[in-house]
Structures are given as structure tokens and as C-alpha cells.
Amino acid sequence: MFNTDQIEKFKTFSTPFYYYDLDLLKKTLETLKASCDKYGFMVHYAVKANANKKILSIISSYGFGADCVSGNEVKRAVECGFDAQKIVFAGVGKSDKEILSALKLGIFCFNSESLQELEVINSLAEKENKIAQVALRLNPGIDAHTNKKINTGLSDSKFGIDFNKLEEIIAFVQGLKNLKLIGLHFHIGSQILDLEPYKLLCERSNELQKKLSNLGLNLEVINLGGGLGIDYYKPEKNSVPDFEKLFDLVHSNLNVKDFQKVHFEFGRSIVGQCGTLVSKVLYTKPGEGVDFAILDAGFTDLIRPALYGAYHKIENITSQALENGVYDVVGPICESTDVFAKARSLKKTKRGDLIAFYSAGAYGEIMVSGYNLRDFPEIYYSEN
Ligand SMILES: *Cc1c(COP(=O)(O)O)cnc(C)c1O
Numbered sequence: 001m002f003n004t005d006q007i008e009k010f011k012t013f014s015t016p017f018y019y020y021d022l023d024l025l026k027k028t029l030e031t032l033k034a035s036c037d038k039y040g041f042m043v044h045y046a047v048k049a050n051a052n053k054k055i056l057s058i059i060s061s062y063g064f065g066a067d068c069v070s071g072n073e074v075k076r077a078v079e080c081g082f083d084a085q086k087i088v089f090a091g092v093g094k095s096d097k098e099i100l101s102a103l104k105l106g107i108f109c110f111n112s113e114s115l116q117e118l119e120v121i122n123s124l125a126e127k128e129n130k131i132a133q134v135a136l137r138l139n140p141g142i143d144a145h146t147n148k149k150i151n152t153g154l155s156d157s158k159f160g161i162d163f164n165k166l167e168e169i170i171a172f173v174q175g176l177k178n179l180k181l182i183g184l185h186f187h188i189g190s191q192i193l194d195l196e197p198y199k200l201l202c203e204r205s206n207e208l209q210k211k212l213s214n215l216g217l218n219l220e221v222i223n224l225g226g227g228l229g230i231d232y233y234k235p236e237k238n239s240v241p242d243f244e245k246l247f248d249l250v251h252s253n254l255n256v257k258d259f260q261k262v263h264f265e266f267g268r269s270i271v272g273q274c275g276t277l278v279s280k281v282l283y284t285k286p287g288e289g290v291d292f293a294i295l296d297a298g299f300t301d302l303i304r305p306a307l308y309g310a311y312h313k314i315e316n317i318t319s320q321a322l323e324n325g326v327y328d329v330v331g332p333i334c335e336s337t338d339v340f341a342k343a344r345s346l347k348k349t350k351r352g353d354l355i356a357f358y359s360a361g362a363y364g365e366i367m368v369s370g371y372n373l374r375d376f377p378e379i380y381y382s383e384n
Pocket of ligand 1: 046048049067069090091187189190191225226227228265266267268269362
């Protein structure tokens with residue numbers, strides 16, 4: 001997927017490094033923007049997928065909002081050009097300090113999922129002499145059919161408030177004078193490729209909206225969360241996710257009143273394909289049936305395979321070999337889980353070759369750790 005010039009340049013970079021294709025990021029954002037405009041939907045970028053400042057600044061320049069899950073993400077988003085009025089702040093447990101700083105910055109909305117937290121937001125807002133806008137994150141009881149570790153909409157998940165308790169919660173919120181309830185929020189999981197769960201989510205939202213109407217409530221926000229998946233197997237073919245297909249499905253299935261706006265919170269689908277992790281082969285050694293390719297990148301640089309058993313397309317981008325070999329692609333960290341792929345077919349690989357992990361733009365750089373006191377990976381961009 002990289003041309004000869006790019007690969008020659010990569011040979012001069014210190015490894016491991018993340019490489020961001022900013023043209024692809026911009027193309028993705030333009031596509032998304034056009035689809036949003038067509039349907040009148042509002043998108044908040046989920047900062048937790050990648051909080052790289054350059055990337056955030058590009059995303060904010062398109063006028064998108066931000067979806068944050070910590071006080072520091074809220075601050076970073078504002079620093080990188082996101083309008084505070086377009087920031088939503090989610091998370092199962094927000095600290096008093098985080099709530100206070102978000103209140104001071106004047107964010108659009110707290111997505112809250114516990115009664116205790118709503119009470120705390122209310123009392124802090126009262127102290128600040130402010131009215132905090134809140135949306136309730138409901139657990140819709142929907143199986144997103146994705147990796148168990150990133151499935152969030154089932155009833156036994158720690159996320160959200162049971163949708164059966166909606167009336168009770170609304171009565172409670174109405175008693176809190178410094179809160180203004182403006183909407184409902186959902187997020188059913190991540191890396192969702194089969195769109196059927198979104199259809200169920202629309203149906204669930206329609207039922208809940210009916211209940212709200214019966215209570216005489218007109219809530220302007222319907223936030224369907226993020227979760228749209230990307231193609232980890234064929235990133236070269238599907239480099240821009242099909243936002244339009246999801247929007248079309250929502251447009252046809254979701255009841256939206258004139259005073260309402262539909263919001264989304266995409267992370268992976270916006271930044272996933274624009275990032276590649278490039279690593280150097282330190283050593284190869286024979287194993288049982290397959291050889292090991294031991295890289296200078298480990299799970300401290302890209303943890304998704306070790307954490308969720310996630311798949312990345314991997315290529316040897318410098319090997320001139322005509323034949324392939326079969327390799328366990330592993331990192332140098334002193335943990336048995338530091339394995340990127342087992343029995344993967346790669347061009348015959350030797351010490352010094354460069355190995356690319358595609359689709360590493362989301363939940364890659366942001367999850368880098370310093371375990372084993374390892375250096376952090378370098379960061380390069382297509383424009384330099
Ligand atoms: C993680 C998260 C998202 C983004 O998920 P993606 O799968 O990266 O699109 C959106 N909303 C909430 C509340 C989240 O926790």
C-alpha cells in the first residue's frame with residue numbers, strides 16, 4: 001500500500017513509528033461531512049480513539065464536535081479547536097474535578113449513566129451557578145454482535161441505565177434544579193460491521209421517544225453513539241467507511257421530530273484507516289513449524305492484538321523475496337501475550353526488514369504505554 005518513495009523514506013525513520021496519512025484522514029472527513037449535511041446529522045469525534053493533537057486539529061477544522069470520556073480529553077479537545085458548545089462528555093464515572101472543569105468550559109452536554117452522578121453534576125452546577133445540560137445514557141439491551149470485550153449494549157454491561165427505568169429516572173432528574181435534560185444517549189459497542197443492531201437501536205429509540213411524548217417531554221437530542229466498524233482485512237479496498245449506508249438505515253428507521261437532532265460519536269471509523277505502525281525486524285528464529293519474526297514493536301506500541309485478540313493486516317514492505325514464509329509475529333516484551341499474529345504468511349523475512357501494521361489509527365498510539373521502560377514510538381505524517 002506504500003509506494004517505493006514512501007518506503008525509501010521509511011528506511012530513514014527511527015522505528016517503531018506511527019505514520020499518518022493525512023490525505024486519507026481528510027478524504028474520510030470530507031465524505032463524512034457530505035453525508036452529515038445530506039441527512040442533517042451531527043457527528044462528535046470520539047477523542048479516545050486517537051487524541052494526537054495534529055489529528056484533532058484537522059478533525060475540528062471540519063466543524064465536527066467532540067465526544068470525550070475524561071476531563072483531560074475535554075481540555076485537549078478545546079485546545080485543538082473543538083467548540084466547547086459541541087462537546088459531549090460521557091463515561092461511567094466522572095470525578096468531581098472533571099465535572100467541574102467541563103462545567104467551567106461550558107460544554108454542550110454530559111452523557112450520564114447514574115443517578116448518583118446526576119446528583120453530583122447538579123450540585124456542582126448549583127455551586128457554579130450554572131444549568132448543566134444532560135442526556136441519559138440508556139442501556140438498550142442490544143447485542144452488537146462484536147468482540148465480547150467491546151460489546152457495551154447488553155443488559156449485563158456496566159454501561160448505561162436500564163431502559164425499563166426511564167420514567168423513574170426522568171422524575172428524579174426533573175427534581176434536580178440545575179440540570180436540563182436534553183436527550184437520550186446510546187452506545188452499543190465498537191467495530192460493528194453488520195448494521196442490524198443499529199436498526200434494533202432505532203426501534204428501541206422510537207419506543208422510548210413514544211414514552212417521552214406521553215410524559216409531555218420534548219427532548220431535542222437523540223444520540224446513537226459510535227461503533228461503526230472498519231475493514232481490517234482489506235484496508236486498501238475499503239479505506240473510507242460507508243457512513244452513508246448507516247445514515248441511510250437510520251434515516252429510514254428512526255422517528256425524528258422537527259425539533260430533534262440525531263447525533264453520532266464516531267471514533268474508529270474516522271481515524272482507524274489513516275494510521276500505520278511500522279516496525280523493524282530485530283531477529284528471526286526457528287520455532288515449531290513456523291518461524292518467529294521478532295520485532296522492535298511490542299504491545300506497548302500497539303496493544304489491540306494482545307488486549308482483544310484483534311486482527312491487523314501485516315506486510316513486510318521491504319522484502320524483495322518472491323516467496324512467502326509463515327511467521328509468528330511477536331514483540332520483544334517480557335510477556336507471553338506480546339504476540340501480534342500467529343502463523344501469518346509474510347514475504348520471506350530477515351533482520352532489518354520493515355513490517356507494516358495497517359489500520360492502526362484508532363486505539364493505537366493512544367494506548368501506548370511505557371511498560372518495560374520502553375521508548376514511545378515516533379510519529380510521522382504524510383506531509384513531512
Ligand atoms: C468509545 C466510544 C465511542 C466511539 O466508539 P468507536 O467504536 O471508536 O466509534 C463513542 N461513544 C462512546 C460513549 C464511547 O465510549
